[in-house]
Amino acid sequence: MDFTYDDEQQALREAVRGLVGKAYADFETRRRTVAEDPGFDEGLWQRLAEMGVLGLPFHEEDGGSGAGPVEVAIVAEEMGRVLAPEPFLTSVVLAGGLVAAAGFADQRAEVLGALSGGESVLAFAHAEPGTRWTDDATSVTATNSGDTWTLSGTKEPVPHGARADLLVVSAALPDGGTGLFLVDPTADGVTRNGYATHDGGRAARVVLDDAAGVPLGDGGDATATIATVLDIGRVMACNEAIGAMEFQLRGTTEYLKSRKQFGVTLNTFQALNFRAAEMYVSLEMAKSLTTWATMVLDAGKPDQMAVAASRAAVGVSRAGRHIGQEAIQLHGGIAMTAEYSIGSYTSHLTALDHLLGDGDHHLRVLAASVGDHEEFDPLS
Amino acid sequence: MQLELSAEDAAFREEMRTFFTTKIPQEIRDKVAERRELTKDDIVTSQRILNEHGLAVPNWPVEWGGQDWSPLRRHIWHEEMQRACVPLPLAFNASMVGPVIAQFGSQELKERFLPKTANLDIWWSQGFSEPDAGSDLASLRTTAVLDGDEFVVNGQKTWTTLGQHGDWIFNLVRTDPEAKKQRGISFLLIDMTSPGVTVRPIELIDGGHEVNEVWFEDVRVPQDNLVGELNAGWDYAKFLLGNERVGVAPVGATKRVLAQAKEYAGDQLQDPLTAARFAELENELLALELTALRVVAHSADGKPHPASSVLKLKGTELQQAVSELVVDLAGPASLASGAGDDDSDLPGWARRATPVYLNLRKASIYGGSNEIQRQIIAKTILGL
Ligand SMILES: Cc1cc2nc3c(=O)[nH]c(=O)nc-3n(C[C@H](O)[C@H](O)[C@H](O)COP(=O)(O)OP(=O)(O)OC[C@H]3O[C@@H](n4cnc5c(N)ncnc54)[C@H](O)[C@@H]3O)c2cc1C
Numbered sequence: 001m002d003f004t005y006d007d008e009q010q011a012l013r014e015a016v017r018g019l020v021g022k023a024y025a026d027f028e029t030r031r032r033t034v035a036e037d038p039g040f041d042e043g044l045w046q047r048l049a050e051m052g053v054l055g056l057p058f059h060e061e062d063g064g065s066g067a068g069p070v071e072v073a074i075v076a077e078e079m080g081r082v083l084a085p086e087p088f089l090t091s092v093v094l095a096g097g098l099v100a101a102a103g104f105a106d107q108r109a110e111v112l113g114a115l116s117g118g119e120s121v122l123a124f125a126h127a128e129p130g131t132r133w134t135d136d137a138t139s140v141t142a143t144n145s146g147d148t149w150t151l152s153g154t155k156e157p158v159p160h161g162a163r164a165d166l167l168v169v170s171a172a173l174p175d176g177g178t179g180l181f182l183v184d185p186t187a188d189g190v191t192r193n194g195y196a197t198h199d200g201g202r203a204a205r206v207v208l209d210d211a212a213g214v215p216l217g218d219g220g221d222a223t224a225t226i227a228t229v230l231d232i233g234r235v236m237a238c239n240e241a242i243g244a245m246e247f248q249l250r251g252t253t254e255y256l257k258s259r260k261q262f263g264v265t266l267n268t269f270q271a272l273n274f275r276a277a278e279m280y281v282s283l284e285m286a287k288s289l290t291t292w293a294t295m296v297l298d299a300g301k302p303d304q305m306a307v308a309a310s311r312a313a314v315g316v317s318r319a320g321r322h323i324g325q326e327a328i329q330l331h332g333g334i335a336m337t338a339e340y341s342i343g344s345y346t347s348h349l350t351a352l353d354h355l356l357g358d359g360d361h362h363l364r365v366l367a368a369s370v371g372d373h374e375e376f377d378p379l380s
Numbered sequence: 381m382q383l384e385l386s387a388e389d390a391a392f393r394e395e396m397r398t399f400f401t402t403k404i405p406q407e408i409r410d411k412v413a414e415r416r417e418l419t420k421d422d423i424v425t426s427q428r429i430l431n432e433h434g435l436a437v438p439n440w441p442v443e444w445g446g447q448d449w450s451p452l453r454r455h456i457w458h459e460e461m462q463r464a465c466v467p468l469p470l471a472f473n474a475s476m477v478g479p480v481i482a483q484f485g486s487q488e489l490k491e492r493f494l495p496k497t498a499n500l501d502i503w504w505s506q507g508f509s510e511p512d513a514g515s516d517l518a519s520l521r522t523t524a525v526l527d528g529d530e531f532v533v534n535g536q537k538t539w540t541t542l543g544q545h546g547d548w549i550f551n552l553v554r555t556d557p558e559a560k561k562q563r564g565i566s567f568l569l570i571d572m573t574s575p576g577v578t579v580r581p582i583e584l585i586d587g588g589h590e591v592n593e594v595w596f597e598d599v600r601v602p603q604d605n606l607v608g609e610l611n612a613g614w615d616y617a618k619f620l621l622g623n624e625r626v627g628v629a630p631v632g633a634t635k636r637v638l639a640q641a642k643e644y645a646g647d648q649l650q651d652p653l654t655a656a657r658f659a660e661l662e663n664e665l666l667a668l669e670l671t672a673l674r675v676v677a678h679s680a681d682g683k684p685h686p687a688s689s690v691l692k693l694k695g696t697e698l699q700q701a702v703s704e705l706v707v708d709l710a711g712p713a714s715l716a717s718g719a720g721d722d723d724s725d726l727p728g729w730a731r732r733a734t735p736v737y738l739n740l741r742k743a744s745i746y747g748g749s750n751e752i753q754r755q756i757i758a759k760t761i762l763g764l
Contacts, residue, residue, distance in 0.1 A: 002382040070381045253762045273758035284687045288670035295383040367655035375639040
């Protein structure tokens with residue numbers, strides 16, 4: 001039982017902070033960046049590649065650096081702290097994670113090599129209109145004739161789907177189950193409409209009309225793999241949210257100490273200070289769950305990963321709403337403006353909450369099994 | 381970063397688990413499990429068995445019966461005790477006056493009191509609060525005036541928990557009325573059988589007799605019973621209230637009650653709303669337990685982790701929320717609180733649910749109310 005980061009992990013945090021934290025130290029830079037397509041800084045993406053961040057979770061033979069979940073979590077947290085819009089979570093952790101988990105060796109080497117090197121942005125096209133956070137695909141279907149596969153149907157919202165150089169698409173297989181396919185988005189039969197999300201991110205509608213797809217790995221049912229990678233993504237989204245919430249709490253306390261009304265600084269009013277104290281409580285509780293869930297991933301116990309991801313997701317969803325809402329309220333009107341950073345953090349926390357399953361979704365999962373165990377022991 | 385306990389700590393946990401579930405009488409542990417009231421004898425018996433095996437006061441210095449354990453081991457000891465339904469060592473002895481005497485008392489006081497305090501041969505009461513000195517404890521008015529080699533004590537303490545069992549009481553008394561209020565307070569040990577000490581019961585909303593008023597009228601106390609320096613009592617009181625990082629939140633006990641509540645719930649667990657309430661509470665308790673672990677894992681380097689202040693606040697809120705859930709599970713049966721076992725067909729847990737719920741409202745009031753905890757977080761952590 002040890003909650004401390006080793007020297008190398010600390011160094012990684014410093015390095016990411018030195019690059020990403022510095023790049024977006026001024027919130028205006030982030031505003032400018034997300035105002036134009038592709039919604040992130042391609043130059044910074046290259047520098048992240050050079051630093052090895054984009055290949056962090058992948059094996060060395062696949063072009064990555066073979067780091068573990070703790071390292072990936074550190075990056076996510078630092079990205080969240082400055083609301084960095086680069087698609088680390090969706091491109092590297094999710095889409096890359098699927099290729100790493102399901103691809104053949106030559107697919108992994110090619111796709112992950114290009115991703116790690118910053119030459120290719122990946123997107124995971126999974127959500128379908130009308131569905132809510134499932135592990136499988138239903139309305140997008142895969143059909144084969146001989147060895148060639150084609151996909152049809154609509155995927156939306158696809159994070160960074162318009163900018164992506166390669167899509168990882170989930171599709172219902174002819175004999176049941178859900179397969180994963182690599183799709184070249186510039187090929188015939190693929191139509192993409194990109195747009196901005198409320199938090200400055202990017203998403204797209206991807207319409208597939210007999211579009212060519214290459215099965216990832218053996219092309220069999222990948223539902224379990226998708227579920228696991230989504231769980232890893234959830235825990236990393238939690239880490240990203242922790243960074244964002246820490247920033248919001250710090251920003252709020254600084255503001256209470258400096259903003260004057262009625263001739264005194266706002267921290268003269270206990271009613272406000274107590275609400276800030278409650279934000280701190282929410283943050284620490286969410287941080288404990290997130291750190292623990294990250295360690296469960298690190299311990300590599302697949303049977304516990306899903307539960308850990310749901311537990312962290314419930315805690316972070318609750319905390320994110322509480323802190324995000326209170327941060328705005330305690331700032332007053334200024335936090336309603338797009339120019340001031342605080343409100344945009346709330347927007348991003350709301351996006352993270354709804355990317356891979358919100359608090360109620362995960363509470364429903366936990367509630368379904370609450371009678372199966374007497375008590376929950378995080379140490380065994 | 382590592383999730384698992386080390387092999388040594390895991391073995392330690394197993395050893396504690398075995399001890400608590402085999403060496404403490406089953407009938408006492410059953411009472412705790414069923415949330416029935418413990419007698420003085422139950423508490424004394426249990427603490428003496430613990431003490432005999434060096435498990436009553438591990439937080440004390442080793443020469444006075446403590447253990448040289450890491451904070452993590454003390455946490456494990458504390459959690460496993462609650463898990464096994466073992467009554468915790470009397471807090472007034474084990475976590476309050478004992479550590480103060482061990483830290484600040486003279487050699488004579490240590491020899492005289494510490495062994496008996498560890499063994500619960502002396503039952504201590506805490507004489508801090510007064511009718512007009514609650515959260516603002518330093519405004520206390522009970523006086524102690526030196527007359528020859530004795531103090532003469534006059535005043536009133538209140539909220540004295542289990543004072544009806546008390547042999548001795550550790551009091552905060554005003555010894556310098558001229559000084560700034562924190563600087564004129566001393567820490568005095570008083571024999572409750574002394575002439576002039578009167579203990580009167582206060583009935584609480586659950587119908588129980590748990591707290592008392594204690595009156596002091598010209599009570600003569602030997603000067604030797606002063607702990608440490610004259611007028612330095614406030615520092616000792618702060619030490620007493622603030623030195624403990626382990627066991628700040630009742631994690632294990634609350635987890636146990638929630639687990640029991642699943643049994644009480646029976647078919648009600650099929651109801652999605654009830655199941656969601658369980659799931660949410662269980663998850664918050666997990667977050668609390670993990671926060672407690674972060675705190676103990678961190679205090680190894682001496683400095684307490686700032687998150688420790690979260691523990692009292694959130695820990696008592698969850699303890700209360702779980703007791704509220706049990707009342708709701710009991711439903712109409714919760715009205716039968718006045719029925720004896722022979723008068724009622726309703727299960728005992730359901731009949732006890734509301735008195736326990738009402739009683740636990742205290743948890744967010746005493747030991748530094750939750751408003752005071754928020755104040756500490758705002759001031760010392762957030763710098764507000
Ligand atoms: C069951 C029980 C057992 C107890 N046992 C003992 C015992 O054995 N020995 C002992 O010495 N004491 C004991 N206490 C006393 C306990 O420590 C006090 O009740 C506690 O310190 C609060 O004081 P008070 O009740 O006078 O409330 P007050 O201090 O009058 O507080 C009233 C309300 O105002 C809030 N408040 C107070 N100050 C502030 C502030 N600065 N900012 C914001 N809000 C504030 C409080 O949180 C509370 O909500 C016990 C109390 C109870 C209920």
